[in-house]
Structure formats: structure tokens, C-alpha cells
Amino acid sequence: MASQVTERTRETPGELIRHWRKQRHLTQQELSIRCRVSARHLSFIETGRSRPTPAMIIRVCEELDVPLRHRNDILLAAGHAPAYSESSLDQPSMRSVSRALIQILDGQMPYPSIVVDRHWDMVDANAAIDRLIADCDESLLEPPVNVLRLSLHPKGVAPRIRNLPQWRGHLLSRLDHQIRATGDPELERLRAELRKYPGGVDHVPANSLVVPLRLDTGSGVLSFFSTTTVFGTPMDVTVAELAIESFFPADPETAAALNDHGKDSAS
CATH class of the missing domain: 1.10.260.40 (lambda repressor-like DNA-binding domains)
Incomplete structure (x- = not known):
């Protein structure tokens, strides 16, 4: 395509x-x-x-x-044919990519992990993501679910984020970088919307190793750090624009709470 x-x-x-x-x-x-x-x-x-x-x-x-x-x-x-295909994930040619995504999401359990596209719309997620998005307004969970909007909206995850100004600063900084790299006008509109949300913005100290996400949950305050995984040397537009956001426990207490919950869910 x-x-x-x-x-x-x-x-x-x-x-x-x-x-x-x-x-x-x-x-x-x-x-x-x-x-x-x-x-x-x-x-x-x-x-x-x-x-x-x-x-x-x-x-x-x-x-x-x-x-x-x-x-x-x-x-x-220039009057030439496109060099790069743009395939839907449900096409037969994309089965290996779809299987890889499922394998990564399942392998991340009991820690949360999501797949997003170039506009931060959720493509897929594992079951552990429910811990992060609990109590969010239903309107924010109607497809397509925009992960940044869901995170920072006052009816989304934002009220439960203990370090909201810091986390907002982190996400907006990542979005700024993505806009500089792509020049995408839809991301610019998303950034303008997110900046209107309450919560303030704090810059992360230069000596910080990672930016934590500290979240109020039924199991107390859980602390995460995130990683981003992309496909190497993609030759398809869809594959090139996919990213896997994974959340790992930032302290032993969070690891214990997530592992205990995972055992309870499996039993």
C-alpha cells in the first residue's frame, strides 16, 4: 500500500x-x-x-x-513510485511482526507494556496495563486511545501521579524531540492540547539516571521507569512508526507488588 x-x-x-x-x-x-x-x-x-x-x-x-x-x-x-510499503498489522505479510509484538508484551508480564503508533495511539497492550489506567474516564478509553492524553488528562491517570510536574516535563520533552525529528503537524496539535492541562512542569535534575513514574494504586504507591523499543532497520512505514513502551519496577516494593499481583491473577 x-x-x-x-x-x-x-x-x-x-x-x-x-x-x-x-x-x-x-x-x-x-x-x-x-x-x-x-x-x-x-x-x-x-x-x-x-x-x-x-x-x-x-x-x-x-x-x-x-x-x-x-x-x-x-x-x-518527483513522479516516482513509493519505495516503502505501508502495511496493516493484520495482513499476512506482517504476521512475523505481530507475533513479535505479542511475544514482547507477554514476556513483559507482570510488568505493564504497550505498543503505540507515531501519534501515540495505543495499538496493543498486555493485561498489566490495567494497573496504570484504573479509574480513568471511559471517554479517554474509547479507541483510538491516545496514551499521552490518557496519561496527562485531568480525568485520566494524572490525578494519581505523585510526581505529575516531573512526569509531564518528561513526556512533553519527548514529544518536543519527536516533533523536531518528524515535523508532524498532528503531534504539534497534540502538544498544544497537552500543554493546556493542569499540573505544571518540572525539569528533571541533570544527575538523575531515569525519570520515575510514581503512581497511586490499590497496592500503594508504585514506582516505575520506562524503556522504548523500536524495530531495527525497518523497511515498512507501519513498522518504522511502532514503538513498545515498557514499564519496569524502580524499587523492590513495586517489584514485589507487581509479582504478587501476577501470581494472584495466574491462580
């Missing part, structure tokens, strides 16, 4: 390449050296005097770390 048309597809391939070059704060000279082409040739591409080949577009996109979705946009704008 071809990549979906994005808001920047109406531009020429040269304009799109210039946009991403500026996003990465590179001059034409710097990019030309990385791509092993002349600065003049790159200038001709950006101004539309030269039509880039598919190989040239992919080479430039690799040097600029352009997301696969947007690489397809540039190829389409």
Missing part, C-alpha cells in the same frame, strides 16, 4: 528536501559532502532545475534521517 498523502506532498521534491535539510540545520555544502555530490547539483535539485532520481532521493533522505513516510512523499512529488 502506498504511503498516505501528507500535508507537505503538494510541494516540489526540491522544496521538500530543502525543508528537511533546514530541519537538520545543514547547509547545502554540508549535505552535498555527506551525499558525495556537488553542492551545485544539490542546489539544482532544491530549485527544481534538476529532477532527482529515486536513488538520489533515498541517499539524501538517509543522510537527513527523513522518516520513511516522508521519503515516500518526496518520491511521489
